[in-house]
Amino acid sequence: MTSAPRRPDTPAAGKVLRVAGPVVVATGLDRTRLYNVVRVGRRRLIGEVIRLSGEMAVIQVYESTGGLQVGSDVIDTGAPLDVELGPGLLGQVFDGVQRPLRTLAADDDHPFGQPFLRRGIDVPALSEREWDVRLTVSVGDEVEVGDVVATVQETPAIDHRIMVPPGRAGRVTEVCNGPVMTSDAVIWTDDHPVALTSRWPVRLRRGAKQRLDPVTPLVTGQRVVDMLYPVARGGSAAIPGGFGTGKTVHEQTLAKWSDADVIIYVGCGERGNELAEVLEEFPRLVDPRSGASLMDRTILIANTSNMPVAAREASIYTAITIAEYYRDQGYDVAVMADSTSRWGEALREVSSRLEEMPGEEGYPAYLPSRLAEFYERSGAVEALGTPDRHGSVTVIGAVSPPGGDFSEPVTQYSLRLAGTFWALDADLARRRHYPAIHWNRSYSLYELDRWFDEHVDRDWSRHRAWALELLGREDELQSIVRLLGADALAPVERVTFHTGRVLREDFLQQSAFDEIDAFCPLAKQFWMLAVIRHAHDLLVDRASAEDVDAAELTSSPVLAELGRMKLWSPESCEERARELIGRLTAEVGTA
Amino acid sequence: MRDRGLRVVELRTVTYVSGPLLFIDHAHGVHAEEVVEVVTPDGEIRRGQVLEVDGAKAVIEVYSGTKGLDLATTRIRLGGDSARLGVGGGLLGRMFDGSGQPTDGGPPPMPEEFWDVNGLPINPAARRYPSEFIETGISTIDGLNTLVRGQKLPIFSGFGLPAGELAADIATHARVVGAEQDEFVVVFAAMGTTAREASFFRRHLEEGGRLNRTVLFLNLADDPTIERLLTPRLALTAAEFLAFERGMHVLVILTDMTNYCEALREVATAREEVPGRRGFPGYMYTDLASIFERAGRLHGHSGSVTQLVILSMPDDDITHPIPDLSGYITEGQIVLSRDLHRRGLFPPVDVLPSLSRLMNAGIGAGKTREDHRPIADQLYSFYAQGRDLRRLIAVVGEGSLSPADRRLLAFADAFEQRFVDQDGRRPLTETLEIAWKLLADFGNDELKRIPPDMLERYRTDD
């Protein structure tokens, strides 16, 4: 954004005419284009042209506009808002317009200002350092856009692939020799440099050879997700919920444990401490698949609620563009956006300053199309160029509905776009049933049963269907009990009632803070459910065959073991499950 | 609040006065958001702030109201600077009005520096995650919704509920285990509170011997409403100075944010903005965040700013935009219940909707006790079930309850009487002791939230 290529002629200079919060109206920018980046005022605040009308350019400013005057200078950079892409992104924290926040925090020439964000600061996103490059092409080769020409070991787990950017296809005329610096070229095609880093306009989606059907789940280690409502790699999920119901914990949990290669975590209009938490925790956690630090596969985009509101809008685009870039290298990327509502509110705030005609709840009429643009940038693709690479971007968007009421516009439009819906329930959160994802109100439109049957156990989908049905049945029984008391249930119904509770408490509840249970591998999920189902079948047989007291049946001491399965170590879970199934048959199966 | 620098421009071009707003013309050279002085026809000086500049026009909000202003003789003085507070060690022990003028009879304290009252956003990468347990002496907070240094935690109250008493108790009793007590200072900001409440608070701190470690900014019920937009910013600027320049641990108490939000609505209405939910402006979330996010700890700085914010829920409605938007920004909430209050319990904290999001970082082995989290989860689970059963027996009667259900019902009552209700300060160890006693009636298999080894170590029901 800052060192963007400028037009050779002198930049057009305009003048501020009006300042209203994050919106500035300027005149005299005759040659500017929509979405060009401009610099406003003495401090050269970063802004983006969002509307042109007659003489006037409307600019949303990504920094606080306090102190600007009518007549202040506005300079057109001639380039749209873009991001810098290249090795060194992983492990970093950026603000909404990709300024490196850790670099800014470490800047110690200002004794007190340093932990606070000052305005008009220009720092390149990627810091200058040396990289070892492995070339995959040689002089004389013909290369196309998207071809991998070199790789760089960015982190122990990620081999960063340098691809030919648009406009640079051609014959390789020169290659680098030995390590290069961040800003250097790795090869030359037709005598033009192909640099280690490249830039991409954030509002433009990156192309691919073709879109692929999402048929593989993003495995999260969360039982309610993987077993009941999974999301596909390249798919999208929305998680709406009132305040304190668990959106952020869920996003962070998935950022920690899901089996994506790269995680982009966007704190959009949320709390500073939540990012501090990620920054303190992730470097200490080990990625179970790569053995490296979790921070090594994570990029944070932080535009907290007290940071300039317009930059929230940019942060989502910055994130998704970086995600597409890693996707094109052939990686599975997950974007956690917390919260898309704050992004929607930023649109609303800017729109209302423009005195646009408000739509539903004051949101601009283009809210649904903007949301769609974002969600539609998720997907599994076959990337451009050679060698063949498949990658995906999965989007997981938190939604913060006012008053926890899901009928509001951002929730409703998100539901139309996302394939998986995790409905957070305030009542469950109040009773500390975590994750507070409601089992009867959530859904997943992805057809992933086959994958699970093939990769975990062929009974996976049958157990899943059984669990869903039982939970639905329990819900009906609940309403009977609420009206008539538990006495009104027949013995078999009492068993169902009992098993529903076991499913909720001993299977679906999963504390994100429990050392063992925070992550539950698929095999363990399967065996836990297999045990519960076995116990249920035994109880139903007994309850329907004999004249026994269901309450007595369900109080058999061996059943209490079901509550301890969460703490089983993943390695021994199958063995322990088989043993418990045996004990259940012996102790519950017969009178 | 004081302004520094020379007054460079004086305008006499007021064209329109409406509510708290002044509209001026020929406003060349006006800076967005700069602070101005408004000289009334009687020569009185009032402070205001520029809200918008548009060509030759500007809109100004006047903190102390527009009463008595005219178009012909009212003058506007521009200094080109934002609102600033003179900060220094001399703030401690002093009392100011809601715009920062001393009201304790003393001279203005010697400023060491003038700080912009709007502060600057904290770089999230510079934050230190809060993790130090503050013992408030209140069981429902320490045991179940633990407060930590650098947290922002509101008390969701209702009109007539004792939020002020609870906050005053915490301000006088709170301590950090192992820390020196005089590191801890209180900055109190009142927005539209009654003189009775303000003096109650002051007396409480005085009796606790903490008044000389306190800074008070009081905008009372009959003080200008628009000034309330300034008061919390003054308080937080003072707090940031004491915390990050002086290394102190500052507890900021803001009361009542509902009055603040109403002032915000008043300005929005006068500007004829498109109203959001219940007439509050669409940017209220962002505005509140610019206050609440000014809490925390920083790398390389020893002090901290902790916020305890009181807000009244209109009609006790937690979905009202004021508590709703606050809850989306703060790190949890303590919710007071009218029902518990009517039944004479103090503090009347309804633990079910209450939450502290930073609790996990501040508790557990090495910080409080290893059984702290499991105990809290177990109490929550039983109390939620007990409360459901209370509703159930209202329909089907007690007769249909199983013995297990009866125990849960009894638990809910005992929990309220013995755990929630308290008389005087309780150390955490005592809070946990009471908790274990309440669980004594349940078998180990029923205590699902507590790991077996902890049951063995801590169960006290022999």
Ligand SMILES: Nc1ncnc2c1ncn2[C@@H]1O[C@H](COP(=O)(O)OP(=O)(O)OP(=O)(O)O)[C@@H](O)[C@H]1O
């Ligand atoms: N899976 C979980 N395991 C354990 N605790 C959880 C879990 N999910 C949520 N919680 C608890 O709920 C609290 C609130 O969760 P979280 O901060 O994620 O809410 P939120 O929906 O993001 O709220 P807001 O919209 O205000 O940001 C957490 O601090 C934690 O105590």
Ligand SMILES: [Mg+2]
């Ligand atoms: Mg959250």
